[in-house]
Amino acid sequence: MLLCQFDTTMTDPQTDSPDLTDADDTADAVMHEPRLWCDDGWTARVIKNQDDEGWAVEMIKDGEAEPALVGPWTMGRDKKNPKPLDTSAFNTLVKTASEVLRRHEQQLRAILHKEVSVEAAAGRITVTLDIVPDEDDPHAMLAAEDEFGEALANIQVSAAFKLNATSAAAWIESGFEKPR
Numbered sequence: 001m002l003l004c005q006f007d008t009t010m011t012d013p014q015t016d017s018p019d020l021t022d023a024d025d026t027a028d029a030v031m032h033e034p035r036l037w038c039d040d041g042w043t044a045r046v047i048k049n050q051d052d053e054g055w056a057v058e059m060i061k062d063g064e065a066e067p068a069l070v071g072p073w074t075m076g077r078d079k080k081n082p083k084p085l086d087t088s089a090f091n092t093l094v095k096t097a098s099e100v101l102r103r104h105e106q107q108l109r110a111i112l113h114k115e116v117s118v119e120a121a122a123g124r125i126t127v128t129l130d131i132v133p134d135e136d137d138p139h140a141m142l143a144a145e146d147e148f149g150e151a152l153a154n155i156q157v158s159a160a161f162k163l164n165a166t167s168a169a170a171w172i173e174s175g176f177e178k179p180r
Helices: 087-112 165-173
Strands: 005-007 026-028 036-039 042-048 055-061 069-073 113-120 123-132 139-146 151-158
Touching: 042 087, 055 087, 069 087, 087 113, 087 123, 113 165, 123 165, 139 165
Parallel strands: none
Antiparallel strands: 005 026, 036 042, 042 055, 055 069, 113 123, 123 139, 139 151
């Protein structure tokens, strides 16, 4: 849902057809209305809270379909309408929504990336497992590098492969053969 982007497609006045060189250009619209603010790649929209009689605000990052943050919003002085958005509130909402996205990315990375270091005859070896959550072909990449960062092996394994110190040591001892 792109609330505050507009198409800047130019039309050739002689042919009345779109100028295809500019067809993909969009510009961020800056909009500062009491219930809708668009700026800095974010849209804040005050909406009726579906859970009660109050109001909520949703923060949507440009290009995203779902809000990054939805939270309660303050009632105005008349106790019926929402308090209007302002610069300070918008900046706070952007900071909060950005932090939510950052934490989500960190959590996803923690789920999809595992790392174990083990001592081997050749020295300390770091083994990583990076899961690729592809709908058609979920898999993982198992990689090893020495203590100097030199790649020793890199193979594709099942996304269900469990990386731990024991499985990493067994893979190293096998000469980096594909685990079964």
